[in-house]
Amino acid sequence: NIPENSNGPFPQKIAQVRIHDKxxxxxxxxxxxxxxxxxxxxxxxxxxxxxxxxTQRLDREKQHSYSMLVKAVAEDGLATEDPIQIVINVIDMNDNKPAFTEDVFAGEVVESSPIGTVKVTATDLDEPGSDNSIIRYSIESQEPQESNSSMFTINPVTGVISVGALGLDSEVRLF
Structure with a gap:
């Protein structure tokens, strides 16, 4: 196992292979x-x-593992043992930021709407299912800013945006 994005120095020793008959x-x-x-x-x-x-930095997003055969040949040209397979896994580092799946997410909410939802989604190129690919959502700002509560809320885990308060009135303000 080798972490991606290592700065070396290269070449960097990662293992040693030896035959049984030394x-x-x-x-x-x-x-x-x-x-x-x-x-x-x-x-x-x-x-x-x-x-x-x-001999160089590895990038898990380009290739997550390498499988190679190692052979040992004696001076007489005969194989000393069967070749062995070596699998090198590239370990993910948190080197990618999440990106939304769309540039603009459009949702409509009718006037006097009850609490409802619109979903936004993002992806992360880091290893799926790892801590490095966990995405959390938040609303950075809302216009107009309400003094008591936010008109819209977001579920930090699912990305579902909901009407967070009653009182949507298009004659008072457009959201």
Whole structure:
């Protein structure tokens, strides 16, 4: 597991692969996306030590995991063991701000309307279901500002905007 947006320094050692029989001299290699396939050279392995390195910052929103095969080949050219699969998970950091799904949300409320609702929604590119993707809604301001109460309220979890007080009167003011 590697957190996204790490500032390095790069290359940064993230793991070491070793064969069970340490008496043999082997050469290590990796293959798969992030190594010898697109995107190329994000991960490298020291052919002599089996040290696995990441060479640059990772972005979970571009790719959330990498699966590669590590091979160990003895000096005689024969594989010493079966290749092993390594999965590198990119851990989400809170690096995206929520964005509304529409530029303008339009709702209509009739005069003398009872308390009712209009819903606004936003999305967040951080990992779904994580603390980093929790969205909370609030009303920043209302015009006109009521001295006693707000004419409209918003549910901070769902984004539902409701008429918060009775008394909508188009002859007195337009909202």
């Amino acid at each position: 008496s043999k001299k082997v050469s290590y290699s990796i293959s798969g996306p992030g190594a010898d396939q697109d995107p190329l050279n994000i991960f490298t392995v020291d052919k002599d030590t089996g040290d696995l390195y990441v």
